[in-house]
Amino acid sequence: MANTNNRTVDRGRTAVQRAAQVVGVVFLLAGILGFIPGITSNYDTMQFAGHESEALLLGVFQVSILHNIVHLLFGIAGLAMAGTISGARSYLLGGGIIYAILWIYGLIIGQESGANFVPLNGADNWLHFFLAVGMIALALILSRDARNARNTPRSA
Numbered sequence: 001m002a003n004t005n006n007r008t009v010d011r012g013r014t015a016v017q018r019a020a021q022v023v024g025v026v027f028l029l030a031g032i033l034g035f036i037p038g039i040t041s042n043y044d045t046m047q048f049a050g051h052e053s054e055a056l057l058l059g060v061f062q063v064s065i066l067h068n069i070v071h072l073l074f075g076i077a078g079l080a081m082a083g084t085i086s087g088a089r090s091y092l093l094g095g096g097i098i099y100a101i102l103w104i105y106g107l108i109i110g111q112e113s114g115a116n117f118v119p120l121n122g123a124d125n126w127l128h129f130f131l132a133v134g135m136i137a138l139a140l141i142l143s144r145d146a147r148n149a150r151n152t153p154r155s156a
Helices: 015-033 065-081 085-108 122-151
Strands: none
Touching (some): 015 065, 015 122, 065 085, 085 122
């Protein structure tokens, strides 16, 4: 089994790499959909940043131009880092940690606070919690599986 650039050649992408790709695509999609009126309600109230933005992605998640741009950049990072096992793991683990911090931040600040610059509402906060748990779990479980697959001898 040849190994080039931390990627198994004979099997293509590993599960952790595919997971990072899927997460990246989901974030890209969220970023794009956040700019589409109708999918984002109250679109005409969207601000660049801050809690004054009343735009709601899927009628639930408070978004702003900055919030959508962050989703787009996070999606691009996921696709770029999915090229290697270590990059995919770092993306999922690091992203999960970032979303855990955002969840805690969203719980601490008030929704009407000037510190709510992203902006975040209750639905965003709990989505961030589930993203944190999911991304960290994917990083730890799937990268462990990738290490086990690399270290298991294959019969001819």
